[in-house]
Amino acid sequence: MFLPAALILGLTAAVSASPGPSHGPGHGKAPNSTFYNPIFPGFYPDPSCIYAPERDDTFFCASSSFNAFPGIPIHASKDLQNWKLIGHVFNRQEQLPRLAETNRSTSGIWAPTLRYHDDTFWLVTTLVDDDRPQSDISRWDNIIFKAKDPYNPKSWSNAVHFNFTGYDTEPFWDVDGKTYITGAHAWQVGPYIEQAEVNLDTGAVGEWRIIWNGTGGMAPEGPHIYRKDGWYYLLAAEGGTGVNHMVTMARSKKIGGPYESNPSNPVLSNANTTSLFQTVGHADLFHDANGNWWAVALSTRSGPEYLHYPMGRETVMTAVGWPKADWPAFTPISGKMSGWPMPPEATDIPGVG
Ligand SMILES: *[C@@H]1O[C@H](CO)[C@@H](O)[C@H](O)[C@H]1NC(C)=O
Ligand SMILES: *[C@@H]1O[C@H](CO)[C@@H](O)[C@H](O)[C@H]1NC(C)=O
Ligand SMILES: *[C@@H]1O[C@H](CO)[C@@H](O)[C@H](O)[C@H]1NC(C)=O
Ligand SMILES: *[C@@H]1O[C@H](CO)[C@@H](O)[C@H](O)[C@H]1NC(C)=O
Ligand SMILES: *[C@@H]1O[C@H](CO)[C@@H](O)[C@H](O)[C@H]1NC(C)=O
Numbered sequence: 001m002f003l004p005a006a007l008i009l010g011l012t013a014a015v016s017a018s019p020g021p022s023h024g025p026g027h028g029k030a031p032n033s034t035f036y037n038p039i040f041p042g043f044y045p046d047p048s049c050i051y052a053p054e055r056d057d058t059f060f061c062a063s064s065s066f067n068a069f070p071g072i073p074i075h076a077s078k079d080l081q082n083w084k085l086i087g088h089v090f091n092r093q094e095q096l097p098r099l100a101e102t103n104r105s106t107s108g109i110w111a112p113t114l115r116y117h118d119d120t121f122w123l124v125t126t127l128v129d130d131d132r133p134q135s136d137i138s139r140w141d142n143i144i145f146k147a148k149d150p151y152n153p154k155s156w157s158n159a160v161h162f163n164f165t166g167y168d169t170e171p172f173w174d175v176d177g178k179t180y181i182t183g184a185h186a187w188q189v190g191p192y193i194e195q196a197e198v199n200l201d202t203g204a205v206g207e208w209r210i211i212w213n214g215t216g217g218m219a220p221e222g223p224h225i226y227r228k229d230g231w232y233y234l235l236a237a238e239g240g241t242g243v244n245h246m247v248t249m250a251r252s253k254k255i256g257g258p259y260e261s262n263p264s265n266p267v268l269s270n271a272n273t274t275s276l277f278q279t280v281g282h283a284d285l286f287h288d289a290n291g292n293w294w295a296v297a298l299s300t301r302s303g304p305e306y307l308h309y310p311m312g313r314e315t316v317m318t319a320v321g322w323p324k325a326d327w328p329a330f331t332p333i334s335g336k337m338s339g340w341p342m343p344p345e346a347t348d349i350p351g352v353g
Helices: 005-011 097-101
Strands: 033-036 048-052 058-062 071-077 084-090 108-117 120-128 140-147 160-162 166-173 179-185 193-197 209-212 221-228 231-238 246-252 277-287 293-301 314-321 336-339
Touching: 048 108, 048 293, 058 108, 071 108, 084 140, 108 221, 140 166, 166 221, 179 221, 209 231, 221 277, 231 277, 246 277, 277 314, 314 336
Parallel strands: 048 277, 108 166
Antiparallel strands: 033 336, 048 058, 058 071, 071 084, 108 120, 120 140, 120 166, 140 160, 166 179, 179 193, 193 209, 221 231, 231 246, 277 293, 293 314
16 A cells, blocks of 8 residues: 655655855856755645745745645745745634535645735635535635734634635736736636636625636646736646646736647646656746746656555645746656755744744
8 A cells, every 4th residue: 555665765855955156147057956856745735835035035835735724834945945834824713614614535725826915925725615516606615815924823814705616716916006816717617717806805806707728638727827028927737636737838918818828838747657756737936036947836656657645745846947038948857856056055944833
């Protein structure tokens, strides 16, 4: 049933970064770093990460927690090598009492998106009741949490609810001051990626519009929008969270589309490989202080058979080259990785953790 313990230990998060300087633009001048995947071994699916220079140059990541409580773990790091579990967004029953009513290992909190805007941490996610039909809006409880201080559990607000017949919702603040929610519409009646204007303080949403249907893979989901070089880039997961999982992208000059698919899709996948790292997908992108891009994604150490994976769905990281006005290029996922010079080692993450 289980992988040999030695194999598991041999692949967990030991890190040996090269000691070279990591300042400067990092485009081939400083030696690359070596790090080992998964960066978060164990049950940390659907990672979403940000870099917050305003918060002492710190990286923060959230992941799915399904029916576990406390829920929605947050990890923090200053060097992308030493990560600390600093707490949970969902840490008091009154924040979201309905979690106690949902059954099944597949119910509960799905795919949070963590973002930092206006001196506030925002966490948008979906509480799913998998016993209800997909077309039933009460299956999908879409919610917004916010906090000023992610190291303090009390700082996280109670859930603000908004109406959407779907899941994997994320906030996006456009340059014109408008705020949007983008999410994956339920697949029995979709599948597609939808978007609406939102008031994040009240949960009031405008009209939902389809902005992309994906590339034809099962269940386009986990959408994230990034604005760069005059383009809106839309990243999504497709193929389901099993061995056909992949990351695809599209882009548009307008937030509402039409979005054109990247001719090189999928941009990241281990489908049809014999890698130990299977099911790679559901990614998020962020950059460091040097402007170098990174991605995190979900992966399962189960390959190539995908029969036994006692560690569940874990978080992996990879380096991404993103030339100006061009599509990003993701380094394929394996255990031992080479990538941009990392920020200098720093283990001083505050709090108990
Ligand atoms: C959870 O399962 C129990 C036992 O099957 C059932 O009585 C209850 O209605 C279920 N709750 C929900 C919210 O579906
Ligand atoms: C969500 O929809 C329900 C039923 O249509 C409505 O009563 C409620 O006001 C809506 N909530 C929000 C935040 O728009
Ligand atoms: C996306 O799917 C919707 C609903 O099935 C459909 O109406 C629309 O034409 C599709 N758009 C594209 C570009 O295929
Ligand atoms: C994997 O192979 C199947 C069958 O040939 C194909 O349909 C699918 O597109 C491939 N997936 C990727 C990500 O290459
Ligand atoms: C360093 O990593 C980046 C991202 O994977 C890659 O583009 C670059 O070629 C690497 N440089 C060296 C010297 O290996």
